[in-house]
Amino acid sequence: MMIGELKQRIRSVPDFPKAGILFRDITPLLADGRAFRQAVDSIGERYLDRKIDVVVGVEARGFILAAALAYKLGAGNVLIRKPGKLPYKTNRATYALEYGTDTLEIHQDAIQPGQRVVVADDLLATGGTGSAAAELVQQQGGEIVELAFVIELTELKGRERLKGLPVFSLLQY
Numbered sequence: 001m002m003i004g005e006l007k008q009r010i011r012s013v014p015d016f017p018k019a020g021i022l023f024r025d026i027t028p029l030l031a032d033g034r035a036f037r038q039a040v041d042s043i044g045e046r047y048l049d050r051k052i053d054v055v056v057g058v059e060a061r062g063f064i065l066a067a068a069l070a071y072k073l074g075a076g077n078v079l080i081r082k083p084g085k086l087p088y089k090t091n092r093a094t095y096a097l098e099y100g101t102d103t104l105e106i107h108q109d110a111i112q113p114g115q116r117v118v119v120a121d122d123l124l125a126t127g128g129t130g131s132a133a134a135e136l137v138q139q140q141g142g143e144i145v146e147l148a149f150v151i152e153l154t155e156l157k158g159r160e161r162l163k164g165l166p167v168f169s170l171l172q173y
Contacts (some may be wrong), residue, residue, distance in 0.1 A: 001038040007171055008034045010151065018096040024173060026061060026122050040065070042170055043120075043148050044072040050145055050164040053115040054078050058101050058104070058133050059085070062121035065150060069120055078117075079111040080133050091139050093132040104129070113141030124169055127161030134165055 009029035016023040029035045054076040057066025070077035083103050090105040119133045130147050137144055152169030159167050
């Protein structure tokens with residue numbers, strides 16, 4: 001299955017979650033076993049020889065990608081969640097949105113200093129979520145090998161917000 005075929009599995013939903021937004025929905029790709037496997041394999045192959053210790057998934061669709069990548073790589077799987085969702089002591093990072101702020105948390109003992117980490121999420125838009133996730137990994141002494149996304153919305157220039165961090169996206173719009 002080629003990249004063009006994977007792109008055909010991405011649903012475009014106009015005016016979601018609000019008017020003027022064209023939402024790129026990965027759920028049809030996830031529902032197609034062959035396409036999901038191809039996406040995970042295409043991303044995962046980048047890291048097979050890079051000694052990844054942990055794959056961090058960002059709430060919520062990033063959990064799906066991160067778990068599959070961690071399994072493929074024989075790595076641990078760590079969750080970054082919205083506040084109040086993790087049961088143990090957490091570190092938090094707050095980041096700017098178009099109108100306001102949001103916060104993410106990680107367990108304080110989730111990543112050991114020096115561990116090699118891939119941060120995985122479904123979508124790179126403005127880079128706020130990726131930046132906060134990277135900050136949380138770095139607070140714990142993790143070495144970010146790369147931030148990996150299924151989709152990148154290039155017109156929103158999220159890579160600029162992630163300057164200095166290695167970024168990979170499988171599909172670009």
